Structures are given as C-alpha cells and as structure tokens.
Amino acid sequence: MTDRPDDTAEPRDADELTEAVDDLGDTADDRLDAVAEHNESLEERLPSDDELPRTHRSPEQG
Structure with missing residues (x-):
C-alpha cells in the first residue's frame, strides 16, 4: 500500500x-x-461527549 x-x-x-x-x-x-x-479502531478512539469542547453557548450566556 502506498x-x-x-x-x-x-x-x-x-x-x-x-x-x-x-x-x-x-x-x-x-x-x-x-x-x-479500521472503523472499529477509529470509533474506540473517539472522545466521549463530555471530553469534547463546548461549541455552543447556553441561552443565558447570550
């Protein structure tokens, strides 16, 4: 494989x-x-939801 x-x-x-x-x-x-x-290996390495950075603000934060 190249x-x-x-x-x-x-x-x-x-x-x-x-x-x-x-x-x-x-x-x-x-x-x-x-x-x-290969796909299973990638899925195992995905971060869980609580490990991901927040990208949306809550409505209270404006």
Whole structure:
C-alpha cells in the first residue's frame, strides 16, 4: 500500500487507489473485514461527549 500523508494535495490516480485496495486483502470479504476493523479502531478512539469542547453557548450566556 502506498504510504501517503493525509494532507497530500494531489488526488490519487486509479492505479494508486487500486493498489491501496488490493493491499487490504485477497478477496472482497477480506477487504471489507479490514475496513470494518479500521472503523472499529477509529470509533474506540473517539472522545466521549463530555471530553469534547463546548461549541455552543447556553441561552443565558447570550
């Protein structure tokens, strides 16, 4: 799989995307499992609601 930083301005071409997907597994099911595991890992690292900064003021604060 190509190691590119997420902030790369240039979009990936079809060959690069195909290579990245192929590196996830041999079959479509393997690839889907790899993506599901990655998503679960991301969900585990999400902060809880009480760990997030407040972005809205209450009506009393104006």
